[in-house]
Amino acid sequence: MANVKSNDRLYQDLARALMDELASGRYPVGTRLPAERDLAVRFEVSRPTVREAIIALEVQGLVEVRIGSGAYVKRLPGEEDRPGFNVTAFELTEARLLFEGEAAALAATQVTDEDVAAIEVLVQRIAEENQDPNGTESADREFHLAIARATRNVAVYQAIERLWDLRATSPEAALLHEKARHAQIKPVVEEHTAVLEALKARDPNAARAAMRAHLSAVLDGLLFATEERALAEARKATQAKRARYAGAMA
């Protein structure tokens, strides 16, 4: 152990290593970290470096340093300051279904030709990304953000961006999406294209419907990818909820 090579600066590596140990449960909240001198020996770095790492943790609110006593665990990494946690992939996607549907409708009334052109390129990139099962989702993200931006409403944009990025803070959600991605490499492009066409036509209702259809499909993908017992329950609940809600939309 101890060695934690990388290209970053030592204090950053050390801070990460310590955060990993915190996350592992080795040092529960309230307990004391080893003395700086001991950490220095264990990680084979100098004490100033250890101090820098601990200060990094302190600034992030992970530990509290008491002079003459030690550094005590205050909060575990993952428990963000701003909550944003315990958010399941279902909830995230459902929220996006609600919000991005409306955003698309508003965007349809605001898009410029430049917006449309840019989005068209993104759809193309999504198609390419979709070919490669190991590819990223960056074009997908850009697509949704471009539409959010087309609303010309910063608040809307930020809310949607946040929802997307929240997925990364939830390991299960990220994993589930990954599984879903591998399971269904089919209609994604068509769905995005439908949204694009609605925007081109400046048709708010069509845009809303297309976006909701797309995210509905994503939701289905998530449900499909769900095998765990713990999620089976959520699956049923979500389906029932959606059914009722979708009915209300008609």
Next chain:
Amino acid sequence: MANVKSNDRLYQDLARALMDELASGRYPVGTRLPAERDLAVRFEVSRPTVREAIIALEVQGLVEVRIGSGAYVKRLPGEEDRPGFNVTAFELTEARLLFEGEAAALAATQVTDEDVAAIEVLVQRIAEENQDPNGTESADREFHLAIARATRNVAVYQAIERLWDLRATSPEAALLHEKARHAQIKPVVEEHTAVLEALKARDPNAARAAMRAHLSAVLDGLLFATEERALAEARKATQAKRARYAGAMA
């Protein structure tokens, strides 16, 4: 200058002092901070202490340290990590109009009798708050959050909470809302009651319509309160946008 007494540790004092200088505009975004050695001399501390302070700023995303080059200003304090700025009251309310409308619809399919009872109390409190022109808006906030909570979707709740609280980060937005509040102390209670009734009836479409009507009225209040020249333009744009969008909703 240089001296920045306090009871904290030196690096914390120094970090604060540097943040003050950043906030003062002395070091705009993109510029380079003085060398660590120079800062050490200027603030009469050792270089390790300067490094600790700079690392504190770095962890907070205020500066970016480039090896062999220097520490560059990345973001000014006050500009939150998550942007959330340059958001006008119009944008905020428009975003709420979109999102909370859908949230209310979803909530209508999910509310429990307890939720309804709690919301009923809140409507009562809103009426009381509304009597006093100098009263707070806490009941109003609770009302909207209670509905968001009734969706049983944490992501939805957090997004809406964030939109509400964002108002506080924008001084102009807060001021404008305050003015609008004094201008129209009339239909607020009726509007909230309409939402409540729709929830009671478990009618998603009615809930959506009622919530949109309410926030539409808020938007009107904002427009009414707008006198500044700078905002007159935004007013027209927003009105036009809303008109088109509202038409699409029908």
Next chain:
DNA sequence: TCAAAAACTCTGGTATTACCAATATGTTGG
């Protein structure tokens, strides 16, 4: 006997100094 006081020791806080590595700059040679 026991409680107060002193001594000791552990911990973080800060300062010094030194040297390495990445970068930026200026100089030189083609």
Next chain:
DNA sequence: CCAACATATTGGTAATACCAGAGTTTTTGA
């Protein structure tokens, strides 16, 4: 004029020393 090479500057890290707060142990005195 420009590429290549010195050189000064800057951050990165280490090693060491000493101070100050906190806790524990030992000593001391009533």
